Amino acid sequence: MSELYNRGQGYLPGGGFADRLPAPQSSMLALEFAQISDTGRVREGNEDFLGHVSPETPEQAATHGWLFALADGVGGHEKGEVASRTAVESMLEGFRVARKEEALPGLMRRLVQSANARVFQTALNSGVSGAGMATTLVACALRYDRAVVGHVGDSRCYMIRRDTVTALTRDHTVANEHVKLGLLSEHEVAEAETRHVLSRSLGGGLFTDVEINDHQVLPGDVLLLCSDGLHGALTSSDLAQVVGPGVDLRIAAEQLVALANDRDGSDNVSAQLIRVQSVERVGMYRGRPYKLR
Numbered sequence: 001m002s003e004l005y006n007r008g009q010g011y012l013p014g015g016g017f018a019d020r021l022p023a024p025q026s027s028m029l030a031l032e033f034a035q036i037s038d039t040g041r042v043r044e045g046n047e048d049f050l051g052h053v054s055p056e057t058p059e060q061a062a063t064h065g066w067l068f069a070l071a072d073g074v075g076g077h078e079k080g081e082v083a084s085r086t087a088v089e090s091m092l093e094g095f096r097v098a099r100k101e102e103a104l105p106g107l108m109r110r111l112v113q114s115a116n117a118r119v120f121q122t123a124l125n126s127g128v129s130g131a132g133m134a135t136t137l138v139a140c141a142l143r144y145d146r147a148v149v150g151h152v153g154d155s156r157c158y159m160i161r162r163d164t165v166t167a168l169t170r171d172h173t174v175a176n177e178h179v180k181l182g183l184l185s186e187h188e189v190a191e192a193e194t195r196h197v198l199s200r201s202l203g204g205g206l207f208t209d210v211e212i213n214d215h216q217v218l219p220g221d222v223l224l225l226c227s228d229g230l231h232g233a234l235t236s237s238d239l240a241q242v243v244g245p246g247v248d249l250r251i252a253a254e255q256l257v258a259l260a261n262d263r264d265g266s267d268n269v270s271a272q273l274i275r276v277q278s279v280e281r282v283g284m285y286r287g288r289p290y291k292l293r
Helices: 058-061 080-096 104-125 174-180 236-240 249-261
Strands: 002-006 028-040 048-053 066-073 135-143 146-152 157-162 163-165 211-215 221-225 267-280 280-287 289-290
Touching: 028 066, 028 104, 028 249, 048 080, 048 267, 066 080, 066 221, 066 267, 080 104, 104 135, 104 163, 104 211, 135 157, 135 211, 135 221, 135 267, 146 157, 157 236, 211 267, 236 249, 249 267
Parallel strands: none
Antiparallel strands: 002 048, 028 267, 048 066, 066 135, 135 146, 146 211, 157 163, 157 221, 221 267, 280 289
């Protein structure tokens, strides 16, 4: 089963939330989540787009798992809303037909490259040259006790474990590239004029440089995927305070968007909150999973 969600003022279609996605067997990975997208208080349209794929059978839970994806069409470029939707739709379509038990890091890399090519081709078909149609992308695939995050641009993924908030992604901006080169300090990034200028995006060329990270998840962990309209307005302390242990994810999603709009509101605001309810611990032998007791 897959769900696509786009824009609009306030909540997503059907109330804006998908409540719970338990695995068909209690011994397997089980999740619940909520997601929301808002236009903000300044812009007339919403260039964010998000969606997910969940398994329908115990076999699919073991062989494929779950995928969550969020994209933010690059502001100031033509048809940013088309780019974000194209990227997410490509990710979800590819995940649904992926080979059984394909390793998540390799699958994520392949899906992001395909999404980039789809956005690039869509731009060519629309007569938009160069980087005129582009988007950021952050995606998270979950299977067994692993979460694999792939991203391009400055949409982020956070891990919230009890009261600790950890960023699992690094913004692909010119300012951050200057930090890697030693031209700026971490302190100077916050004030740099290039802190919002992307160094990577989907759609700017036939290939893109995607960053992939693999993480173990534990019961109670919450993953947050969000656009810069949210993380640009909120601190890690804000996230920890709103997304506390046991919090209702619907309420937390509403509060995050409301707080971002109160603090700023100049950009679209989108978030996916995913709570891990249970996991199935596995090891890997020659690329094949086996259960750990």
